[in-house]
Amino acid sequence: MDFVNEDNITEIAMRRWATAKNPRLAKVMPALIKHLHAFAKEVELTPEEWMAGIQWITAVGQISDDKRMEAILASDVFGLSMLVVMMNGRTPDGATPPTVLGPFHIEGSPEMDKDADLGAGIEGEKLYMSGVVRDLDGRPVPGAALDVWQADAEGAYEAQIPDSDVRLRGIFHADAAGRYGLWTIAPKGYAIPMDGPVGHLIAQTDISHYRPAHVHAMVTADGYQPLVTHLFRQGAPYLENDVVFGVRAPLITPFRRHEPGPGPGGQAPSEPYSTVDYDFVLAPAGQT
Ligand code: BEZ
Numbered sequence: 001m002d003f004v005n006e007d008n009i010t011e012i013a014m015r016r017w018a019t020a021k022n023p024r025l026a027k028v029m030p031a032l033i034k035h036l037h038a039f040a041k042e043v044e045l046t047p048e049e050w051m052a053g054i055q056w057i058t059a060v061g062q063i064s065d066d067k068r069m070e071a072i073l074a075s076d077v078f079g080l081s082m083l084v085v086m087m088n089g090r091t092p093d094g095a096t097p098p099t100v101l102g103p104f105h106i107e108g109s110p111e112m113d114k115d116a117d118l119g120a121g122i123e124g125e126k127l128y129m130s131g132v133v134r135d136l137d138g139r140p141v142p143g144a145a146l147d148v149w150q151a152d153a154e155g156a157y158e159a160q161i162p163d164s165d166v167r168l169r170g171i172f173h174a175d176a177a178g179r180y181g182l183w184t185i186a187p188k189g190y191a192i193p194m195d196g197p198v199g200h201l202i203a204q205t206d207i208s209h210y211r212p213a214h215v216h217a218m219v220t221a222d223g224y225q226p227l228v229t230h231l232f233r234q235g236a237p238y239l240e241n242d243v244v245f246g247v248r249a250p251l252i253t254p255f256r257r258h259e260p261g262p263g264p265g266g267q268a269p270s271e272p273y274s275t276v277d278y279d280f281v282l283a284p285a286g287q288t
């Protein structure tokens with residue numbers, strides 16, 4: 001019988017985990033073990049460092065709940081979320097590219113009418129967002145659903161505000177011509193949560209912990225690949241060093257300034273406001 005030594009433990013552990021009943025798990029687990037062992041060997045991991053790592057993972061779990069998603073945040077700042085998004089979202093040329101979901105999406109947002117105001121009663125510069133949901137040939141996609149969510153002018157998402165009412169999120173539908181429209185407030189750049197284990201790790205580096213101003217959208221329609229993406233404000237700080245690597249060139253869009261007065265979507269803002277005109281292009285289901 002073979003007992004383990006430093007040279008054979010990786011292979012023995014890999015073989016053991018290759019017995020997983022699920023064939024995908026039987027492939028994933030041995031590969032994970034191979035790379036974990038290689039990592040430990042490469043850095044010559046000490047017991048103290050290993051224990052610090054275990055404590056960090058434990059803290060990620062302990063601070064998490066149904067609203068605080070520290071493990072997603074960890075994956076995001078390590079670039080793993082964006083790598084997985086890009087590997088699995090190789091959309092055809094011309095389709096709007098996906099980016100990270102992030103930890104602040106809340107399922108089951110309220111259905112809103114076209115041109116409804118997500119930002120009603122919330123402090124911030126008014127913003128009207130509109131455009132067409134199209135297919136790769138430029139044809140409109142009537143009835144496409146747009147699940148929209150964003151932070152407020154302080155950079156806070158509903159999920160970060162204890163006992164908050166529904167805030168800055170809603171589901172809109174494209175009309176018969178594929179057009180969508182909504183009022184909201186202009187997003188600002190914000191810091192990711194720095195009060196947990198992810199933030200404590202980042203604080204030991206020179207990494208900027210900010211994200212550039214953006215609005216999240218999840219666009220879905222029958223027969224098309226679901227699109228999870230953001231629109232980023234052109235010229236915003238941190239576009240080049242987004243802490244979660246989420247920026248992709250086609251997602252950067254101008255926010256055009258307008259003087260107060262009659263505006264789109266039946267509103268006449270009394271302060272200067274901005275508009276975004278952006279068409280989302282969906283790839284057909286099953287095509288990459
Ligand atoms: C966000 O945009 O909401 C977000 C994404 C990744 C990490 C933190 C925040």
Ligand code: FE
Nearest residue numbers: 102151214216
């Ligand atoms: Fe965000």
